[in-house]
Amino acid sequence: MIHFLIHDRSDTVGVAVVELRAGDEVTGRTLDTHESVTLRAGSDIPLGHKIALREHHIGDAVIKYGHDIGRVVAPIQAGEHVHVQNLKTKRW
Numbered sequence: 001m002i003h004f005l006i007h008d009r010s011d012t013v014g015v016a017v018v019e020l021r022a023g024d025e026v027t028g029r030t031l032d033t034h035e036s037v038t039l040r041a042g043s044d045i046p047l048g049h050k051i052a053l054r055e056h057h058i059g060d061a062v063i064k065y066g067h068d069i070g071r072v073v074a075p076i077q078a079g080e081h082v083h084v085q086n087l088k089t090k091r092w
Helices: none
Strands: 004-005 013-016 025-030 036-040 049-054 061-064 069-074
Touching: 013 061
Parallel strands: 004 025
Antiparallel strands: 004 013, 013 049, 025 036, 061 069
């Protein structure tokens, strides 16, 4: 079963296609290369929200769709929920 999608191989986050529960082993697939990625969900992640594919440090860029979508404002571990609590736009 596919739990999340990765739009571009360069992305650092995937998008949940089902609700993910902390502790579950989840599998994603890249849309451009059809590679599989498996990791453990570090937190509950709602449908449509982002899951970190790797560790991110404060100030790091988050890449989605092959583009920089913002900067990290709180440390993120692989498998954790990426949202407003740890990611901010660079526009403001």
